Amino acid sequence: MGKITVTNCECDGMVIQGLKVIEPKVFEDARGYFMETYQYNEFKEAGIDVTFVQDNQSGSSKGVLRGLHFQKEYPQDKLVRVISGEVFDVAVDLRPGSETYGKWYGVVLSAENKKQFFIPKNFAHGFLVLSEKAEFFYKCTDFYHPNDEGGLIWNDPDVGIKWPIPEGMEVILAEKDKNWKGIKSLR
DSSP: OOSEEEEEEEETTEEEEEEEEEEEOOEEETTEEEOOSOOHHHHHHTTOOOOOOEEEEEEEETTBEEEEEEESSSOOOEEEEEEESEEEEEEEEOOTTOTTTTOEEEEEEETTTOOEEEEOTTEEEEEEEOSSEEEEEEEESSOOOGGGEEEOOTTOTTTOOOOOOOTTOOOBOOHHHHSOOOGGGGO
């Protein structure tokens, strides 16, 4: 492998199987830069052997927190990245029987650092916008089914996500995201 660097994610000293941060090799010169954001063979060699069927993009303002979302009957693997701005991106393991069930991992994704985050099926996913504006792009391995969406409340004390919310930042949530329950309600 030469075009990507892959890091496994850990929480409390335990590797969360399948959850990975990907750093593409960036070729820069006086004109700007070039990078491959996805190349099947490179990802397969890194243990990410999936077929993506849908791309999504969203734009959000500072303080917007989207999530934590998951699909119940039609779970999706996701490959996420930021194409402008900066977000704190989080995945929570909801895989039944997983030794890291309920553990979370967060990473800053930005247009500047060009990192990507691979989130396997059966993880809750969300992000907080840290910059004035951010554009978020992701690939999915299954189609979105609106009636299949589930969620986990973003500030569940039983999960304990340490969101980097600066003093004075207002967290802006969709109405549905205000009403999700905690992880105990999922068991």
